[in-house]
Amino acid sequence: MCGIVGYIGEETASSILTDGLNKLEYRGYDSAGIALYHEGDINIYKQVGKLENLEELVAKEDPKGKIGIGHTRWATHGKPSIPNSHPHTSCNGKFVVVHNGIIENYLSLKERLQSQGHQFRSETDTEVIVHLIEEYYNGDLGRTIQEVIEELEGSYAFVALTANEPEKLVAVRQDSPLIVGLKHGEYFVASDIPAILKHTNQVYILDDEEMAVITKEGVKVLTVNGELINKEIFTVDWDPGMAEKAGYDHFMLKEIHEQPESLRRAISGRLSNGNSQVILDELNLAADEINNYERIYIVACGTAYHSGLVAKYLIEDLVRIPVEVDIASEFRYRNPLVNDKTLVIVVSQSGETADTLAALREAQDRGAKVIAISNVVGSTIPREADEVIYIHAGPEIAVASTKAYINMLIVFYLLTIYLAQLKETISEEEIKRLIKALKQLPNQVAQIIKDSESEIKRFASDYAEYENAFFIGRSLDYAVALEGALKLKEISYIHAESYAAGELKHGTLALIEEGVPVIALATQNSVVDKMLSNIKEVQAREASVTGIVLSDEDEVFKSLDHTIEIPTTEELLTSILTVVPLQLLAYHVAVERGCDVDQPRNLAKSVTVE
Numbered sequence: 001m002c003g004i005v006g007y008i009g010e011e012t013a014s015s016i017l018t019d020g021l022n023k024l025e026y027r028g029y030d031s032a033g034i035a036l037y038h039e040g041d042i043n044i045y046k047q048v049g050k051l052e053n054l055e056e057l058v059a060k061e062d063p064k065g066k067i068g069i070g071h072t073r074w075a076t077h078g079k080p081s082i083p084n085s086h087p088h089t090s091c092n093g094k095f096v097v098v099h100n101g102i103i104e105n106y107l108s109l110k111e112r113l114q115s116q117g118h119q120f121r122s123e124t125d126t127e128v129i130v131h132l133i134e135e136y137y138n139g140d141l142g143r144t145i146q147e148v149i150e151e152l153e154g155s156y157a158f159v160a161l162t163a164n165e166p167e168k169l170v171a172v173r174q175d176s177p178l179i180v181g182l183k184h185g186e187y188f189v190a191s192d193i194p195a196i197l198k199h200t201n202q203v204y205i206l207d208d209e210e211m212a213v214i215t216k217e218g219v220k221v222l223t224v225n226g227e228l229i230n231k232e233i234f235t236v237d238w239d240p241g242m243a244e245k246a247g248y249d250h251f252m253l254k255e256i257h258e259q260p261e262s263l264r265r266a267i268s269g270r271l272s273n274g275n276s277q278v279i280l281d282e283l284n285l286a287a288d289e290i291n292n293y294e295r296i297y298i299v300a301c302g303t304a305y306h307s308g309l310v311a312k313y314l315i316e317d318l319v320r321i322p323v324e325v326d327i328a329s330e331f332r333y334r335n336p337l338v339n340d341k342t343l344v345i346v347v348s349q350s351g352e353t354a355d356t357l358a359a360l361r362e363a364q365d366r367g368a369k370v371i372a373i374s375n376v377v378g379s380t381i382p383r384e385a386d387e388v389i390y391i392h393a394g395p396e397i398a399v400a401s402t403k404a405y406i407n408m409l410i411v412f413y414l415l416t417i418y419l420a421q422l423k424e425t426i427s428e429e430e431i432k433r434l435i436k437a438l439k440q441l442p443n444q445v446a447q448i449i450k451d452s453e454s455e456i457k458r459f460a461s462d463y464a465e466y467e468n469a470f471f472i473g474r475s476l477d478y479a480v481a482l483e484g485a486l487k488l489k490e491i492s493y494i495h496a497e498s499y500a501a502g503e504l505k506h507g508t509l510a511l512i513e514e515g516v517p518v519i520a521l522a523t524q525n526s527v528v529d530k531m532l533s534n535i536k537e538v539q540a541r542e543a544s545v546t547g548i549v550l551s552d553e554d555e556v557f558k559s560l561d562h563t564i565e566i567p568t569t570e571e572l573l574t575s576i577l578t579v580v581p582l583q584l585l586a587y588h589v590a591v592e593r594g595c596d597v598d599q600p601r602n603l604a605k606s607v608t609v610e
Contacts, residue, residue: 002029002086002100003072004178005195006159006169008214009186014045014063017070018055020188020195025051025397025599029072030080034058035087035096036065037166042096046085067167069159069189071098077106078123088127090134091119094163097133099126100191101176104154129158137162141170142213142222149174149224155354157206159189169214172224173206177352177379180204180212180219182233187214193236193376194395201236205378234378238395250597252398252491256583260446262403263576265392266410267439275435276428278418283371283387287422293343296323297368299331299359300347303401303486304373307408308347309479310575314416317572320425328355332362340367345415348372349396349404351379360384373411375404389415398598400491402583405483406445409576413438437570441577444567448580452564456581459562460588462544464492469517470508471498471582472538474531477521477548480575484519484582491600492590501534514542519582521548522557523566523574535560546585548578 003024007016017034032054033046043063047053051072071086078084086098103109106125109132114120118131132148133141141162149156155175162168171178171189181188181196181203188196189212193203204221206212210229213220221231248254270279296315298308305327312323326336328346332355338344344363348356351374360370360381372385375393382388391407417434420426463469469488471481478500485498499508501520512518518538522531539545539559546562557563566577590597 002074002191003195004069004098004100004157004159004189004191005071006069006098006171006189006214007186008067008167008169008216009183010066011186013065013068014058016188016199017068018051018058019198020190021051021054021070021072023194023197024072024190024192029074031082031085032070032072033085033087034068034070035089035098035161036063036068037161037163038063038065040163040166042089042093042161042163044087044089044096046082046087048080048082048085067161067169069096069098069161069169076102077125083122084124086126088122088124088130090130092134095130095133095137095160096162097126097130097158097160099129099156099158101155101157101174103128103152103156105152109151125154126158129156130160133160133162137164139164141165141168142211143226145170145172145211146224146226157191167215170211171206171214172211174208175354175357177350178206180206180214180221182219185216187216187219189214193238194397197236197238201238203234203236204231205234207383208380249591250398250587252400252402252587252597255396255398255403256580256587257449258394259403259406259449259580260442262393262407263410263442263445265394266407267414267442270414271435271439275439276432277421278414278431278435280389280414280418282389283418285387285422287424290419290422292341293321294341295337295343296321297331297336297338297342297344297363298323298325298347299328299344299356299363301328301353301355303405303483304347304349304353304356304408306479306483306486307405307412308345309482310409310476311345311412311416313476313479314412314572315419318416318420318426319423321419326359328353328359332358336362336366338363338366338368342366342368344368344370346370346372346381346385347374347408348381349375349393349401349408351376351381353381357381357384373408375407399600399603400487400586400597406576406579409579410438410441413573434570434573437573440569441573444569444577445580448566448577449584452581453584455562456564456584457588459546460585461592463517463585464589464592466515466517467494469494469496469519470512470538470543471496471519471521472501472534473498473521474501474527475524476572476575477524477531477578480578480582481519481521483579484521484586487583487586488589490603491586491597492593492595493601494589501531512538512541512543516543518543518545519548519585520545520560521578523548523550523571523578525550525571532557548581550574
């Protein structure tokens with residue numbers, strides 16, 4: 001969602017703020033702004049559209065100030081406009097706030113404040129916060145905010161600055177991520193680590209109902225009730241260069257190419273020396289506990305949900321426990337059959353996805369044990385889960401997930417084999433065979449990128465002309481086809497749908513006509529003959545068919561318009577390989593169509609509101 005950056009120190013704040021916002025562009029936004037304190041005044045600079053518009057304004061004005069706050073906004077209340085952009089100011093201009101989240105009771109608060117004489121300039125829910133601060137201000141910004149948040153309902157992370165106390169920032173978190181960066185004589189606030197990583201890797205990760213009072217002398221972390229907290233410093237082990245493009249045209253392309261190394265990081269340290277077992281030391285599970293579970297739920301959103309669909313096939317096949325995969329926003333609003341005999345696995349790249357977090361809490365309230373799979377160490381979902389497995393994908397900047405998805409899959413493979421070991425549902429020989437094949441996956445992904453990208457780029461220009469596309473597959477291929485369709489639609493804006501290939505004759509064939517792109521995944525040997533029959537069905541309607549096939553099956557599919565080969569591997573492990581060409585296809589089609597690949601319209605990286 002939106003991005004927050006704050007700074008207090010001895011450097012020029014404007015450049016630090018805009019640079020930090022630049023690192024948060026991947027979260028999605030439609031406007032941006034900064035507020036700077038200088039010689040008794042708070043000066044605001046805001047622009048609609050790309051961050052470069054704000055940077056041009058700041059360069060022209062050359063504002064002074066060594067303390068300030070900045071924000072990139074993604075519209076929830078009110079259209080993108082200068083008045084609706086953050087930062088928002090009080091009536092007297094002495095108070096300023098940037099905010100992520102949603103204040104659910106803002107209308108009633110706004111009506112009350114207006115009756116007390118406050119003049120509102122925007123349509124946003126955020127503006128009530130700054131007017132409440134102005135109304136309640138008692139000479140101490142921190143204590144004033146403690147009063148203000150008693151009035152607020154909803155989710156929020158916000159940072160406030162006042163000209164009355166010009167060398168102080170106050171940051172508060174409730175259900176939206178917020179961190180404080182520590183450096184000698186300088187302090188930073190941000191909604192995500194990449195914003196400040198070039199300056200420091202020492203951070204406080206604020207929890208819900210915590211606030212930080214930041215001055216040049218240091219940082220005090222308090223509960224919202226004013227109790228001092230002895231907060232532990234977290235050291236970020238990301239290389240700042242991992243969040244840069246490194247010569248690639250887009251972050252998405254860079255992250256696709258990073259996937260071999262990303263997979264190696266996820267596997268590293270999780271196999272025994274003899275490669276005969278999976279070792280997940282981060283989990284505290286015993287065979288008796290696993291045998292007690294009658295059902296497993298996997299709960300997630302978007303791409304993470306698709307990784308869970310793959311996991312369902314894996315776990316039911318190898319562990320022999322029934323698995324249900326739920327969209328988090330549906331799970332939390334129904335009456336799921338969850339109890340202490342249920343294992344719930346929640347998946348979230350950011351660890352902050354609002355619906356997934358709510359589902360986690362719902363499951364725990366019903367007595368279930370919850371395992372989190374996430375990328376961001378110290379984020380809310382891993383902290384609240386009973387157990388956590390990190391995917392170690394490193395920072396993923398592009399909105400469209402690639403390396404995080406593939407690392408979710410590899411973690412699910414590891415977890416599945418681990419559970420099968422505990423339950424003794426597969427033999428030692430089968431475990432060794434799977435592990436041997438699993439270790440080859442990083443090199444095989446690198447091979448696919450090297451061998452297929454130029455061919456995919458060549459025919460992507462043909463597909464870029466169409467407004468509809470279809471993805472088909474069976475078994476695990478269908479689960480991956482869903483992710484392929486999502487990638488294409490979210491970055492190229494082509495309407496793309498995925499179908500279980502056997503369902504074509506139940507209605508979907510009516511949509512197939514001459515030239516329409518059909519991407520057919522055919523890597524499951526157990527159903528390859530059936531899949532070939534389905535491909536002939538769409539070819540008979542003159543569709544343009546691209547097949548993702550195993551290298552030793554190429555002859556079978558020689559009649560296709562385009563064929564992309566993937567290396568042969570264990571049938572259960574193909575999902576990691578089949579998705580790579582689909583990522584490349586989506587990327588190159590989007591480039592051909594002139595789309596903003598890293599920041600597709602209307603989307604955000606981390607969805608921290610419902």
